[in-house]
Amino acid sequence: MISIKDFSFTYKGSDVPALSGINLEIEDGDFIGIIGGSGAGKTTLAHSICAVIPHYRPGDFYGSVTVNGMDTIDTPPEDIAKITACVMQDIDSQMTTSVVEDEILFGLENFSVPAEETEQRITEALEEAGIPELRYRNLNTLSGGQKQKAAIAAIIALKPKILILDEPTGELDPQSSVRIFKMLKRLNEEHGVTVIVIEQKIMLLCEYAKKLAVLNRGRLLEYGSVREVLKDAARLKETGVSCPRVTDISEELRRRGLYTGPAAVNVDEAAEIVKGVCEADD
Amino acid sequence: MKGLLEYCRGNSFLHSCNPLIKIAAAFIMCVGCFMCSSLIYVLCVIGITLIAGYSAGVGGKVLKIFTSLLKLGFILLLLQIFFISEGHVLISLPFGIRVTAEGLHFCVLLALRIAGATLPLALMLMVTKMSDISGALVKKLHVPYKYAFAITTALRFIPVFADEMNGIIEAQTARGVEFDTKNPIKKISLMLPLCVPLLVSSVKRIEDSSTSALLRGFSLRTYKSGVKTYPFHLRDAALLSVAAVTSACGLLIGILI
Ligand SMILES: Nc1ncnc2c1ncn2[C@@H]1O[C@H](COP(=O)(O)OP(=O)(O)OP(=O)(O)O)[C@@H](O)[C@H]1O
Ligand SMILES: [Mg+2]
Numbered sequence: 001m002i003s004i005k006d007f008s009f010t011y012k013g014s015d016v017p018a019l020s021g022i023n024l025e026i027e028d029g030d031f032i033g034i035i036g037g038s039g040a041g042k043t044t045l046a047h048s049i050c051a052v053i054p055h056y057r058p059g060d061f062y063g064s065v066t067v068n069g070m071d072t073i074d075t076p077p078e079d080i081a082k083i084t085a086c087v088m089q090d091i092d093s094q095m096t097t098s099v100v101e102d103e104i105l106f107g108l109e110n111f112s113v114p115a116e117e118t119e120q121r122i123t124e125a126l127e128e129a130g131i132p133e134l135r136y137r138n139l140n141t142l143s144g145g146q147k148q149k150a151a152i153a154a155i156i157a158l159k160p161k162i163l164i165l166d167e168p169t170g171e172l173d174p175q176s177s178v179r180i181f182k183m184l185k186r187l188n189e190e191h192g193v194t195v196i197v198i199e200q201k202i203m204l205l206c207e208y209a210k211k212l213a214v215l216n217r218g219r220l221l222e223y224g225s226v227r228e229v230l231k232d233a234a235r236l237k238e239t240g241v242s243c244p245r246v247t248d249i250s251e252e253l254r255r256r257g258l259y260t261g262p263a264a265v266n267v268d269e270a271a272e273i274v275k276g277v278c279e280a281d282d
Numbered sequence: 283m284k285g286l287l288e289y290c291r292g293n294s295f296l297h298s299c300n301p302l303i304k305i306a307a308a309f310i311m312c313v314g315c316f317m318c319s320s321l322i323y324v325l326c327v328i329g330i331t332l333i334a335g336y337s338a339g340v341g342g343k344v345l346k347i348f349t350s351l352l353k354l355g356f357i358l359l360l361l362q363i364f365f366i367s368e369g370h371v372l373i374s375l376p377f378g379i380r381v382t383a384e385g386l387h388f389c390v391l392l393a394l395r396i397a398g399a400t401l402p403l404a405l406m407l408m409v410t411k412m413s414d415i416s417g418a419l420v421k422k423l424h425v426p427y428k429y430a431f432a433i434t435t436a437l438r439f440i441p442v443f444a445d446e447m448n449g450i451i452e453a454q455t456a457r458g459v460e461f462d463t464k465n466p467i468k469k470i471s472l473m474l475p476l477c478v479p480l481l482v483s484s485v486k487r488i489e490d491s492s493t494s495a496l497l498r499g500f501s502l503r504t505y506k507s508g509v510k511t512y513p514f515h516l517r518d519a520a521l522l523s524v525a526a527v528t529s530a531c532g533l534l535i536g537i538l539i
Pocket of ligand 1: 012043
């Protein structure tokens with residue numbers, strides 16, 4: 001479980017806090033989507049959970065962040081790294097080797113995964129990320145999207161309990177993005193991995209995440225189930241987060257007084273609602 | 283230079299040699315080049331490296347590096363040649379400047395030596411994975427992983443920075459800055475200011491990269507950690523012998539002439 005209490009953080013040399021007054025509890029096995037405009041503090045929040053903050057980024061830290069009962073301030077970051085793994089936003093700087101296969105092997109060797117197991121973990125991770133053919137490629141020769149998949153493969157091979165992904169589909173085509181989210185869902189449902197994903201594509205979050213956290217200018221604006229958060233479409237829009245089009249439909253019907261139920265989060269639900277309204281009309 | 287020093291996958295003789303032996307052999311060849319002042323010998327070393335390169339399937343790349351090193355050598359040659367005035371005069375220019383046979387020999391030798399000393403190292407980088415270099419350093423020589431990793435990271439970042447520099451130059455060219463000037467002094471004065479943003483971005487890069495390494499358990503690693511072992515084989519002895527014999531010949535010729 002991740003528990004964040006009255007947490008504020010100001011980067012050294014900056015006078016506005018990047019995050020302030022954050023209170024957030026993430027249960028084991030949750031699938032959380034974090035969304036917010038640029039500079040809202042999403043990356044800062046991800047870094048706070050995986051203990052990059054405060055260990056590798058200097059600044060003023062208030063409140064507490066605990067991961068599985070370990071306070072990130074007093075726990076050596078390696079101990080937190082044993083259960084959390086993070087795919088960073090800046091993929092290029094995440095790479096520590098020059099070949100895809102080695103990139104995956106790097107973490108496995110560090111955590112002393114037994115030699116018998118590494119081969120299987122590498123092939124599985126490559127399969128999951130959908131890039132078995134890139135195994136021996138030089139990282140410098142990959143496209144942005146391929147690199148992103150390689151970075152994801154390197155992280156899932158570690159089999160973390162908590163998986164944090166900072167805009168993992170930023171450079172991916174729509175089909176690959178869906179594939180990555182399907183994989184996250186599988187990890188979440190079949191292996192009980194806690195998934196925290198920062199993502200701008202709200203449609204994907206609505207479909208796959210269980211809960212949404214909305215950040216705005218360093219504050220946690222909303223946190224709850226996808227449906228609850230989407231209900232407040234107008235408020236979301238103010239923060240620069242646009243609702244999925246299907247939610248716009250149910251909310252427009254609500255505004256016109258034609259519908260009173262929960263917000264629609266996918267095409268099927270919207271279709272049902274519209275059908276219901278039409279039938280009531282007849 | 284884009285991608286020239288990058289590792290090229292293969293399963294040739296050179297690819298399968300022990301990384302440490304490859305490094306040692308490359309260094310021995312370098313040293314040989316500086317032991318001997320015979321032009322023919324240095325040309326032989328370059329020839330051997332090229333043949334080795336072709337046998338490992340990277341001959342074209344080695345040749346490309348060789349030609350760019352020659353260009354560099356030619357600039358050095360121009361800078362030097364007018365300052366050596368002893369010996370048999372070949373060309374006499376105004377202001378008492380002259381080109382002598384000794385001067386020419388010295389400069390050509392210098393240019394070729396630079397190429398001869400660099401090529402084996404370049405070839406070694408093309409046929410050896412960075413992770414194998416650091417792995418072998420740790421496993422065999424018990425170099426602390428931190429230092430081995432720092433060395434290979436530095437090597438790994440060379441092409442990355444070269445790319446970045448090219449990117450900056452392209453961006454500036456798009457904004458109308460003329461980098462395509464033949465005047466080397468003007469070119470340098472245009473490029474120097476770009477080094478500052480490059481430096482800033484690279485410091486950040488390296489910082490982020492080290493954070494990512496730490497998050498993936500970098501600090502937990504000991505020399506026991508790696509799954510790969512780096513045993514020595516007969517072929518390693520063969521490679522080392524070739525390098526040693528070549529270098530010894532250089533030493534011998536150097537003493538004799
Ligand atoms: N290393 C740093 N030093 C100083 N300030 C920083 C640093 N990193 C981020 N900030 C500032 O903290 C605030 C939050 O940044 P953060 O990177 O968390 O935003 P984000 O929500 O991830 O944005 P994006 O969607 O662009 O990735 C921003 O105002 C940013 O300028
Ligand atoms: Mg970010």
